Amino acid sequence: MLADIFILIGAFFMLVAAIGVYRMPDLYMRLHTNTKSATFGVGFLLLGAAFRFQNLDISARALAIMIFLFVTAPVAAHMIGRAAYFVGAPLWKGTLSDDLKGRYDPKTHELMSKSKTRKTGDKPTK
Amino acid sequence: MSFVNFAAFFLLTIAFLLAFLRLIKRSNQPHRISTLDRVVALDLMATLSIGFMTLYAVETQKTVFMDAAVILALIAFLGTVAFARYLEKGN
Amino acid sequence: MNYFILNIALALTWAMLIGDIHPVSLFTGFVIGYLILFTARRALGPSPYFGKVSRVIRFAFFFLWELIKSNLRVARDVLTRTDYMKPRIIAVPLDAKTDAEITLLANLISLTPGSLSLDVSTDRRTIYVHVMYAENAESVRREIKEGLERWVLDLLATEKE
Numbered sequence: 001m002l003a004d005i006f007i008l009i010g011a012f013f014m015l016v017a018a019i020g021v022y023r024m025p026d027l028y029m030r031l032h033t034n035t036k037s038a039t040f041g042v043g044f045l046l047l048g049a050a051f052r053f054q055n056l057d058i059s060a061r062a063l064a065i066m067i068f069l070f071v072t073a074p075v076a077a078h079m080i081g082r083a084a085y086f087v088g089a090p091l092w093k094g095t096l097s098d099d100l101k102g103r104y105d106p107k108t109h110e111l112m113s114k115s116k117t118r119k120t121g122d123k124p125t126k
Numbered sequence: 127m128s129f130v131n132f133a134a135f136f137l138l139t140i141a142f143l144l145a146f147l148r149l150i151k152r153s154n155q156p157h158r159i160s161t162l163d164r165v166v167a168l169d170l171m172a173t174l175s176i177g178f179m180t181l182y183a184v185e186t187q188k189t190v191f192m193d194a195a196v197i198l199a200l201i202a203f204l205g206t207v208a209f210a211r212y213l214e215k216g217n
Numbered sequence: 218m219n220y221f222i223l224n225i226a227l228a229l230t231w232a233m234l235i236g237d238i239h240p241v242s243l244f245t246g247f248v249i250g251y252l253i254l255f256t257a258r259r260a261l262g263p264s265p266y267f268g269k270v271s272r273v274i275r276f277a278f279f280f281l282w283e284l285i286k287s288n289l290r291v292a293r294d295v296l297t298r299t300d301y302m303k304p305r306i307i308a309v310p311l312d313a314k315t316d317a318e319i320t321l322l323a324n325l326i327s328l329t330p331g332s333l334s335l336d337v338s339t340d341r342r343t344i345y346v347h348v349m350y351a352e353n354a355e356s357v358r359r360e361i362k363e364g365l366e367r368w369v370l371d372l373l374a375t376e377k378e
Contacts, residue, residue, distance in 0.1 A: 004130040007181070011134035011141075013288060014177055018141035020295040021170050022148050027159070028347045029304065030166050032333050033291055038173045039328070040288045042180075045134070049180045053189070056240055061192045065176065065199050072203040074327030074334070079210035080165060081335040081347065086214045087158040092304060097354060099308035100335065100345050110339040 003051035010045030013037050026092040027084050035077040039069050131185050138177055145170045158213050165209045172202030220266040224250045276368055283329045290331065294349070305351040306335065308343045309358050312366060315373070319344070322369045326361065 020033025046066045050059040085100060105112070127135075149167040153160045176195045183191035224247060231246025232239065251270065258267055294302065313319050323334040323344060331349035338345070351357045 004128075007130055007134050007184070010177065011137040011181075013292065014174060015137045015141040015144075016292045016295050017170060018144040018174070020291065021167060022144040023295070026304075027163060027166065028333065028335075029302070029349065030163070032331065032347070032349055033295060034166055034170050034173075035327055035333065036287055036291050037295070038170055040284065042173050042177050045177045045180055049184050049192075052184050055189070058183075058189045058192050060240065061196060062180065065180075065192075065196055068196075068199050068203075069173070069176070070328070071324070072199075074324040076169060076203055076206040076210070077327050077333055078323065078335065079207050079214075080162060080169075081333060083210040083214035084159070084162050085335060087156070087162065089159045089162060090155075091306075092302075094302060094304065096303055096305045096351065098306045099354075100306045112338060112340075 003048045006044050006048030006051065010041045010043070010048060013041030013044065015041075017041060025094075027089045028081060029092065031077050031081055031084075035073045039073040042066075042069060127185060131181065134181055135178075135185075138174060138181065142171065142174050142178075145174060162210070162213055165206060165213070168209075169202065169206045172198060172205070176202075220254060220261075224254055226250075227253060272372060276372055279368065280325065280329075287329050287331065291349075303350050303352060305348050305354060305357075307346050307348055307351065307354050307357055309346055309361050311337070311342055311344050312362070313369060314341070318369055318373050321373070322366055325365050325369065329365065332357075332361070 014037070017033050017037035020037060021030050024030045024033060043066045046062040050062040050066075053059050053062070091098060145167050149164055149171070151163075153163065155163070176198055179191045179195040179198065183189055183195070227250030228243050228246035231249060232242040235242045235246075254261065255267060311319065311322075313322050319337060319341060323337065326332050326334040326344070326346055333347045335345045335347055337343070346357075346361065348357050
């Protein structure tokens with residue numbers, strides 16, 4: 001019973017992730033749904049499967065996949081997001097502000113912590 | 127097939143279709159940006175495949191599919207990272 | 218760490234006494250061992266281990282709650298109109314110093330409500346976050362610093378003791 005509910009929730013969230021990836025306006029927001037909803041969905045699905053199998057080995061495997069996905073999804077999102085900013089993927093027109101603008105060094109791929117125009121001595125606002 | 131499994135398979139199929147549509151969608155963006163878009167779609171498809179395999183393993187009680195899901199989880203992550211890295215550095 | 222090893226030894230003992238070494242019996246042994254150590258903590262001398270375990274558990278619940286909240290929100294927004302979103306890329310100054318702290322924080326940011334960590338500056342003083350709903354950049358900054366970052370620093374600071 002509980003396993004059924006988990007499986008349904010999981011499948012639903014994966015569908016939400018797919019809809020999000022299909023209709024979100026820019027790449028960064030697509031990444032949002034991809035990392036959060038898809039990972040969450042597959043996590044629930046695996047949890048449901050872990051409950052369904054009356055076998056400890058398999059349940060442990062399902063949990064291992066779940067943990068692995070939860071660890072790797074943010075890393076993958078970080079890599080894609082970083083690459084996206086480098087190749088200049090456009091932000092959605094409704095984006096309000098962009099603190100990253102002009103802070104990457106295009107040659108060395110280094111990232112400054114503040115813009116060059118500000119004095120280097122002042123502390124960042126908390 | 128129980129109702130729950132059927133419903134879950136149904137939802138996942140629609141999700142897969144949507145991800146696929148995003149994958150083949152043409153855009154007028156430069157090459158590297160549209161490729162990154164596709165990497166996102168592919169990453170989602172890999173996650174969906176893991177879901178499919180899990181469901182199939184539950185449905186048929188063939189536990190081998192769980193092993194396949196483990197391997198896919200490992201490889202999909204590597205693939206995504208490699209793609210992103212290549213698109214960032216390579217020119 | 219000493220108590221952790223002792224706890225594992227107790228768990229093993231329990232599993233052997235039960236007669237089979239099995240994840241379930243090991244887990245039960247661990248819980249019982251922890252309770253034994255907790256009751257005997259006066260005799261054994263103080264250790265950060267007890268505080269840490271309860272903190273980890275509380276953190277797990279906090280994180281789970283955030284995860285559920287964030288997903289419900291994303292689900293709602295994906296299914297309804299998208300044009301009232303207010304995305305921004307925000308620079309958040311970091312108090313976290315070590316690799317472990319920054320990594321954990323970045324991962325947690327990516328998994329919690331409407332925020333996705335894009336990159337950390339090379340001098341490790343700022344993390345750049347893409348946020349989906351940010352009326353006000355300052356309040357988002359404060360939320361991250363006082364919510365997640367405080368948890369992360371708390372959690373990892375005790376580990377060094």
